[in-house]
Amino acid sequence: MDQDFDLFGNPLVTAPKKAGRPKHQKSAEIENKIKMLLTFGWSNERIARAVGISQPTMRRNYFQVLKLREFQRDMMTAAKAMKLWELGMSGNVGAFKEFEKLLDRNDMMKLDADLRAMQTEPPADDSDDDAPRKLGKKEQAQADAERAMSDGGDWGADLAFRGAVN
Numbered sequence: 001m002d003q004d005f006d007l008f009g010n011p012l013v014t015a016p017k018k019a020g021r022p023k024h025q026k027s028a029e030i031e032n033k034i035k036m037l038l039t040f041g042w043s044n045e046r047i048a049r050a051v052g053i054s055q056p057t058m059r060r061n062y063f064q065v066l067k068l069r070e071f072q073r074d075m076m077t078a079a080k081a082m083k084l085w086e087l088g089m090s091g092n093v094g095a096f097k098e099f100e101k102l103l104d105r106n107d108m109m110k111l112d113a114d115l116r117a118m119q120t121e122p123p124a125d126d127s128d129d130d131a132p133r134k135l136g137k138k139e140q141a142q143a144d145a146e147r148a149m150s151d152g153g154d155w156g157a158d159l160a161f162r163g164a165v166n
Contacts, residue, residue, distance in 0.1 A: 024053060026061045034058070034065050038072040077102070 004012040030051055037047045044066065048055045059066065068075065081102055087095035135143060 024057050024061055031062060031065055034062050035072060035076070038065070038069050039076040041073075077106075 006012055030053070033051055034047055037050060042050070044055055044058065048058045051058065053061075081099065084095045084099040084102065088099055
């Protein structure tokens with residue numbers, strides 16, 4: 001009799017084990033770690049090593065989190081602000097002070113972004129309309145010829161074209 005029995009005398013049925021490593025189980029803990037590391041601006045390779053999974057596994061199971069890479073810092077700041085607001089509303093004065101610091105930092109970032117945008121903007125075209133545009137050699141020669149014809153000076157009638165153009 002080669003069969004094994006459990007404590008109650010029932011025969012143990014052993015299923016054949018599958019070969020290889022078990023499939024990765026997606027978890028909220030790992031997803032939160034990935035979100036936090038994306039906030040720090042880490043690369044996919046670095047995040048996968050820190051979490052302990054391969055890059056293809058991370059891309060396969062957490063692709064929705066990875067899509068939000070460029071917005072993750074803003075989302076984390078918003079979550080932090082919301083938490084500070086809730087703590088402040090419950091009576092925590094320190095949370096309100098931190099919220100004010102966060103608000104001031106946000107205002108400074110906005111001001112900095114506005115200043116950078118103003119510096120990179122090309123100058124308005126209104127100033128160019130007042131000053132005459134500098135003409136090239138050929139344009140200047142054409143303008144001089146037209147002026148000589150319109151003045152009716154010494155050459156006026158001699159410069160007029162009387163022929164037909166093919």
